[in-house]
Amino acid sequence: MTFYPNERIGLFIDGANLFSTSKSLDFDIDYRKLLEEFRKRGRLVRANYYTALLENEDFTPLKPLVDWLDYNGFNVVTKPAKEFTDENGRRRIKGDMDVELAVDIISASKYLDHILLFTGDGDFRYAVAACQQLGARVTVVSSLKAQPPMISDDLRRQADGFIDLADLKSLIGRNGGRANRDDE
Numbered sequence: 001m002t003f004y005p006n007e008r009i010g011l012f013i014d015g016a017n018l019f020s021t022s023k024s025l026d027f028d029i030d031y032r033k034l035l036e037e038f039r040k041r042g043r044l045v046r047a048n049y050y051t052a053l054l055e056n057e058d059f060t061p062l063k064p065l066v067d068w069l070d071y072n073g074f075n076v077v078t079k080p081a082k083e084f085t086d087e088n089g090r091r092r093i094k095g096d097m098d099v100e101l102a103v104d105i106i107s108a109s110k111y112l113d114h115i116l117l118f119t120g121d122g123d124f125r126y127a128v129a130a131c132q133q134l135g136a137r138v139t140v141v142s143s144l145k146a147q148p149p150m151i152s153d154d155l156r157r158q159a160d161g162f163i164d165l166a167d168l169k170s171l172i173g174r175n176g177g178r179a180n181r182d183d184e
Contacts, residue, residue, distance in 0.1 A: 010048070015062075122154045
């Protein structure tokens, strides 16, 4: 995918989807390296991370990551997750951020030249088309190399470009440790 030095770029990360994709590729994302990598590729204007959080929990493993992201260059967009019991009596959590992310990328198309959408969810196909109609290029970051592939074929075809997350592993992968940050 081609990047231009003066283009205004934005990262829009579907947190749950990126987590699942990186786990299927057997690596953890170093979010500091992720920002550094895309700052090299253009003028990084926006970096949004979307996730739902359980508010009733005293501790959730996601909270330290969300706090770190919030203090280190990311705009973190959250909403309360809904907890329910399925028909088999298992505890389930639902926290879909698709609408928030779709509205934000369409709005950002007015001031960004290039949107990098970190998801493989085919539900974003029409939002990507709307961004393109407004003049923004859209690159999707997900994986065909994961087993099973984590990218919707419809989304990949709609996007202007595709970056396989596996190809970024050496650039944005974490080098061990227990947290997704290197400030400890």
